[in-house]
Amino acid sequence: MFRHYFQIAWRNLLKRKFYTLINVAGLAIGMTCCVLISVYLYHENSYDRYHTKRDRLYRVVQTFRTSEPGATMVAPTPQDYQVWGCAPVGPALQADFPEIEKVVQFMSPNGMLLQQGDKRVQQDNLLFMDSTAFDVFSWKMIYGDPHTALTAPFSIVLTKSVAQKFFGNSNPVGQALRVNNEANIMVTGVMEDLPPNSQFTFNGLISMTTMHKYREEIFGWWGYVDFYTYLLLKENTDIKSLQAKADDFVRRHNATDRGYSIKFEKMTDAYLHSQATRQPGPTGSMLNVYLFLCIAIFIMLIACINFMNLSTARSLERAREVGVRKVLGVRPKSLMWQFLFESILLSLAAAIIAMALAKPGIALIEELSGKEIAYVNFFNPWIFVAMVVFAVVVGLGAGIYPAWFLSGFRAITVLKGKFNPASGNISLRKVLVVFQFTLSIALIAGTIIVFNQLKFLNRQDLGFQKEQMVVINFEGDGKVQNNIESIKKAIADQPGVISVAASRAVPGEFLPNAYTGVQATDGQMSFRGPLIYEIDFDFIPVYHIPLVAGRPYSRSYLTDSAQGMVINEAAAKLYGYSNPADAVGKKFDQWGRKGTIIGVVKDFNFRSLHQAVEPLTLRYGYPDNLARISVTIKGDNIPATLAHIRTTWDKMAPQRPFMYHFLDESFGAQYEADQHFGQLFTFFSCLAIIIACLGLLGLSTFMAQQRVKEIGVRKVLGSSVSGIVVLLSKDFIKLVLVAIVIAVPLCTWAMNEWLKDFAYRISIGPIVFFEAGIITVAVALLTIAWQSVKAARANPVQSLRNE
Structure with missing residues (x-):
């Protein structure tokens, strides 16, 4: 029986090579995506599971x-x-x-x-x-x-x-x-x-x-x-x-x-489910896991919908075959299994291609995600069995409705020529097209939102200067600390150097909390735990951090280094001062140092924009607490300036290698995971669009073939090529427009959930969906334009000579 099924299936698949290719290609791309997403999600869920206990x-x-x-x-x-x-x-x-x-x-x-x-x-x-x-x-x-x-x-x-x-x-x-x-x-x-x-x-x-x-x-x-x-x-x-x-x-x-x-x-x-802060290493996002899982499901649904649409649309071609076989005594159940066998055969062929693409695909996922994915042995028997089961399930899922639909034709109606397949399945086919393009549009809009948010992060004014800022890391070297002012002056004297400051840490780096008492509005000391920067006299002006009240540290005031402290606006509010100026002059008690607050700086984003600006104290740091030197340089000849700084450093601190980085690069590294997420999201979204377009291409090709005589009559009656192209395209475009309307609330909800991870974020406006709609309509038109133009320019004599 299976041999018989295979022979019939093989003949039908070879007979219609174009549609077979589209179905196999769509399923293969979809399966490849599912395999790659599964490997990535397995890696995300495998963190710290290598410990035997x-x-x-x-x-x-x-x-x-x-x-x-x-x-x-x-x-x-x-x-x-x-x-x-x-x-x-x-x-x-x-x-x-x-x-x-x-x-x-x-x-x-x-x-x-x-x-x-x-x-x-x-x-x-x-x-x-x-x-x-x-x-x-x-x-x-x-x-x-x-x-x-x-x-x-x-x-x-x-x-x-x-x-x-x-x-x-x-x-x-x-x-x-x-x-x-x-x-x-x-x-x-x-x-x-x-x-x-x-x-x-x-x-x-x-x-x-x-x-x-x-x-x-x-x-x-x-x-x-x-x-x-x-x-x-x-x-x-x-x-x-x-x-x-x-x-x-x-x-x-x-x-x-x-x-x-x-x-x-x-x-x-710890990696995926913890909400605790101050983690000892990287953490993942369970929301991202869910998003990629949804993308995998969406992509397979789109591929399966393509199969269902093409199978039901081509029902007329199989109708006479079904009618003859029913007259010869074949039961509907056997016919149904025959069509299911064809879909499973296509799915198995797609699975073989997917397995072949998965190996190089993992290397691409590693590059896009910035992660080293644990080795996957695709020759493992269990993986092979799982892939076969997956292919069978996909084949059954994609083929169950077409098999039921095709096997249900009435033999006498078909053989009398009264059968009209369009009347039975056109509504479902439209629903399926709308559904797959709803998913596609949601993914396109999601991609636009992700990259708009990343662009927003990169362009946001952080409240301090990070461009052309070179940070020298000397990790608290005692000899550097003891000679810090001389080293700063020597660097400042080099060509191309604008200004120099020293600190324990720089924006974007780890900061400790400091148990700090500040005189509250009632005159009593209120103890809290703000974050702390230990800085020198030059840090605030070098980083161009604006003051909203008071003044910065100054060498002109001898007591500043021992009895002064600068805080930010958030710290002033923490201690009850909505007006920052009211905090100036208030007493403080921090880590054995007592004195008065001399200034309040404007809130600046010293951490990732995932987090709101936290209360911060900028404490004068004695040399034995400093570990970084920040150098603002000119942008006209950076290599020469760095060479001058290196020469000076090697002379002044020969015991310590010259280790430096650019602040904008290190600060931007906080968004590296977001950048990789955007790249992965875009990659899989593009594949989803490709699969949807494959289905649209096949469907438009078939519909053009079905209307070939109508097109011939219209051309004889004077219709233009453009008019016929519009005729063939407008039904599909209407479906895409309906899909846009449905996709808007779906995408808005999902992406708002993703944006909640950012303290500073964009708002989702209608322009995003307008852009996504334009892209989708353009892609759909390009997909069906070739076949529509081809049908419109065909010689009507060829299509009408048999009438």
């Missing part, structure tokens, strides 16, 4: 909120929690709860100058971490003992790629590295590089006992925030029972801080 891995998220005395403290929201917390919480949890098997803590990443012999590398992303790290996390050690590698002070475990920079492929365990030109540290292990689906991004681990040697006091401070705490629970531990005890735990250990609370978050939820 992942089901027992949790992390502690903490809140550090402030409130006025006597005020009611409401329950924290998910956004109030942050992963970045204090050190004492880890040992205290282990001591109080026997359900916890291991605790591992690590600090914020550091950049350090590593040297071995004559090799010097400024290495970023080095973490101070507990010795229990390799007992908790599934990181593979190449050299060294994972259980003891991080036990001794001044020991370091390098990743494979970093170890190769200094030692090649040899075993470096027992070798020493010079750190920051100050102390030696012993290499006690080399581990495999982290997999691409890891939220951790470090390049090396330094034993936490090393930090104990430098700053033992911070490990007992509940208010000092610079640690990440992860827990490994014992088997069969219910995290809910542990969470139920969290409030009592906090009251026992930190009762005086009403704003402090903790909760536990599953580690495998």
Whole structure:
């Protein structure tokens, strides 16, 4: 029976090569998209799942909120929690709860100058971490003992790629590295590089006992925030029972801080599902996952609709075949299976093509997404079986209605020549065309909105100068700090340099919170936790940050460096001053320094535009707290200016490599994930349009063939080519216009959800849908124009000679 089905299907497919090609091409592109999106979504959902003990891995998220005395403290929201917390919480949890098997803590990443012999590398992303790290996390050690590698002070475990920079492929365990030109540290292990689906991004681990040697006091401070705490629970531990005890735990250990609370978050939820701030690594977006999942479904629906439309539109060609076979005794059920077999055969052919395209397609997805996708073995038997099942399901889904429709023809009506297929399926066909173009228009409009938002981000006035700003990163080098003013002056004297400033951090970089008291409107000190920049006298004027009240730091006032402080407008509002000028002259108390507020700067976007401007204090930073030098340069000869700065730097700070970046590039890197999302969205949207146009091409070609005699009569009666083209096109254009109307609310809702992730965003206006409609109508006209013109210019004698 299947052999018989195959022979008939094969003959029919070869007989109508053009329509077969369109159907296979549409299904193949759709399946390829689904495979690529599935691989991408699998990668997004696989973060941190390589740990063998992942089901027992949790992390502690903490809140550090402030409130006025006597005020009611409401329950924290998910956004109030942050992963970045204090050190004492880890040992205290282990001591109080026997359900916890291991605790591992690590600090914020550091950049350090590593040297071995004559090799010097400024290495970023080095973490101070507990010795229990390799007992908790599934990181593979190449050299060294994972259980003891991080036990001794001044020991370091390098990743494979970093170890190769200094030692090649040899075993470096027992070798020493010079750190920051100050102390030696012993290499006690080399581990495999982290997999691409890891939220951790470090390049090396330094034993936490090393930090104990430098700053033992911070490990007992509940208010000092610079640690990440992860827990490994014992088997069969219910995290809910542990969470139920969290409030009592906090009251026992930190009762005086009403704003402090903790909760536990599953580690495998960290990348996609966490709403906590201050993450230790990159995070994804569950909304983006849903959007791409919807795109995959949309694309397959469009491909299947193409198949259904062409199959039902060509019903007249198969009607006599159905009538003859029914007269010969073939049952409708067998006919239905015959047509389903044809659609499954087409789907399997498309699946083969999709598998062939998937491998190079993944490389393209990696480039568009900016992510290294974990290797996928398409020759895996399970993947092969899954693809066959997928192809069969698609074939059944696309072919079920055409099979039912074609097998339902009445034999006597067909053979008498009274059968009119259009009357039975034209309404459904129009609905399907409207549906697929609704999806296509929504994707086009979504693409326009994404790129309008990205353009808005790039053009938004941030409130400070970031163009032609070179940032030199010296990572707190002591010799540079001790000679900072001389180095700044030497750089400022170079040709092409406009101005120079120093700071602990620059816009776009990580900032700590500072427990800060400011005299409130009632005269009492109000303590809050704004962010903090430590800057020198020149930072505010060099960055062109405007003041709205008071003045900036000045060398003319001897007390500014010890008793002055500048805040932003948001900080003034935090302490109750809606008029910034009212905050000037008020007392402050911050990190052991007391004095008065001397100025208020206008709010500037020192962070990504995903976030609203937060309260900020700009504190004068003593040289031993500075780590960056900002240099404003002219734009006429940048390479020569950089060469002059490098020469000066090598002379003034020979112990430190000249490491620099342009601020606009580093600040823009915050939107890299958004840029990649826009590229992926555009890519798949374009493919969806291509598939829809393939269907439109096939449908318009068939309709032109069906109306060939009508076109001939019209030409004989004097119709012009343009008039006939309009005749053949207007029905399709009407459907596209209906699709535009339906797509507007659908797209508006979906993209407004996406835009909620930005504190500063565009509004979705009608112009977006006008542009999307123009694009869609133009694409549709181009698609059907060739066939319409061809039909209109045909010789009417050829079409009418048999009448």
